[in-house]
Amino acid sequence: MLGRARIKYQTNHMADLTVHIGGLELKNPVTTASGCFGYGPEFTDFMDISRLGGIFVKGTTGGLREGNPYPRMAETHSGMLNSVGLQNKGVDYFIDHIYPAIKDYKTNFIVNVSGSTIDEYVEVAEKLAGLEKIPGIELNISCPNVKEGGMVFGTHCPSAVAVTEAVRKIFPKTLIVKLSPNVTSVPEFAKAIEGAGADALSLINTLLAMAIDAEKRKPVLATVTGGLSGPAIKPVALRMVWEAYHSVSIPVIGIGGIMNATDAIEFLLAGAAAIQIGTANFIDPAVSMKVINGIDDYLVRHGFSSVRELTGKLELPGGFNRFRPKTF
Numbered sequence: 001m002l003g004r005a006r007i008k009y010q011t012n013h014m015a016d017l018t019v020h021i022g023g024l025e026l027k028n029p030v031t032t033a034s035g036c037f038g039y040g041p042e043f044t045d046f047m048d049i050s051r052l053g054g055i056f057v058k059g060t061t062g063g064l065r066e067g068n069p070y071p072r073m074a075e076t077h078s079g080m081l082n083s084v085g086l087q088n089k090g091v092d093y094f095i096d097h098i099y100p101a102i103k104d105y106k107t108n109f110i111v112n113v114s115g116s117t118i119d120e121y122v123e124v125a126e127k128l129a130g131l132e133k134i135p136g137i138e139l140n141i142s143c144p145n146v147k148e149g150g151m152v153f154g155t156h157c158p159s160a161v162a163v164t165e166a167v168r169k170i171f172p173k174t175l176i177v178k179l180s181p182n183v184t185s186v187p188e189f190a191k192a193i194e195g196a197g198a199d200a201l202s203l204i205n206t207l208l209a210m211a212i213d214a215e216k217r218k219p220v221l222a223t224v225t226g227g228l229s230g231p232a233i234k235p236v237a238l239r240m241v242w243e244a245y246h247s248v249s250i251p252v253i254g255i256g257g258i259m260n261a262t263d264a265i266e267f268l269l270a271g272a273a274a275i276q277i278g279t280a281n282f283i284d285p286a287v288s289m290k291v292i293n294g295i296d297d298y299l300v301r302h303g304f305s306s307v308r309e310l311t312g313k314l315e316l317p318g319g320f321n322r323f324r325p326k327t328f
């Protein structure tokens with residue numbers, strides 16, 4: 001069985017793969033996306049997870065959440081829809097039961113934080129700030145703000161700013177804010193969230209979508225709509241990462257349909273300082289090791305000594321060169 005295979009991917013790095021995100025040093029730009037890699041140890045049969053630049057762990061809320069009713073997954077052309085609904089056992093469970101099991105791995109564990117109110121985000125962030133081996137958090141602002149009547153934090157700029165500012169006040173470590181793609185202007189949100197004190201941006205979260213079963217004349221998901229991920233969203237994600245990179249001075253982490261090293265390199269060229277791999281882990285649990293090795297090969301083949309030289313290296317047609325180059 002694949003699960004027992006204990007395949008380890010090794011490489012002798014030729015290029016410098018180190019990148020910096022806020023106060024974090026990542027040994028390489030390859031990380032795994034929240035909700036798609038558990039807490040990390042689930043994957044130790046397939047790889048040495050300490051080789052990852054970082055692991056963005058499952059979305060964590062103030063209290064236990066059961067998640068949405070089933071069915072909550074659907075396959076689509078070149079992607080998948082999910083409406084898992086932040087199923088998790090809450091931050092106290094994470095601190096008591098998960099943290100002891102992950103804290104000695106030599107990678108960056110970044111906790112993905114969600115909430116229905118600003119107070120809930122602050123409560124979770126404050127508790128996580130006290131954990132020595134958690135160097136940063138990623139705010140998932142794609143949750144409905146119950147106090148604002150169900151408006152999603154990440155699609156209402158003043159709410160996105162308010163939650164970022166509130167968490168920034170009490171969280172001194174690296175604060176990454178994950179942007180929703182379900183907005184008209186990514187630069188507007190990117191600039192506002194940078195102004196609110198984020199150390200980095202990650203994007204994109206899933207695209208709001210739906211699937212229909214024509215024979216049954218019913219939606220496939222119990223929640224009717226869900227989030228689209230996988231290769232289908234990569235072109236949208238690349239455009240948004242490119243826009244965000246040229247709107248802010250803080251690092252941008254690229255996410256969306258990355259299946260192999262070439263996809264990851266495209267995100268780096270568009271302006272990402274690091275990348276997250278989500279849906280691809282469900283198809284090949286060791287994909288991230290192959291992506292690390294593939295980036296290394298590319299750097300050597302193209303004569304780059306450091307992966308940092310690739311960020312934003314997209315050669316634009318004349319007229320687009322108003323954008324400034326950056327280094328991280």
Ligand SMILES: Cc1cc2nc3c(=O)[nH]c(=O)nc-3n(C[C@H](O)[C@H](O)[C@H](O)COP(=O)(O)O)c2cc1C
Pocket residue numbers: 033034035036058059060082084086112140178204205206228229230231233255256257258276277278279280
């Ligand atoms: C099953 C599933 C669960 C997810 N759970 C979360 C989550 O808890 N928090 C979050 O910010 N994003 C979550 N995401 C979004 C991913 O982290 C990622 O942003 C998105 O899937 C796009 O990347 P991909 O195309 O590589 O999957 C989830 C995605 C999937 C498919």
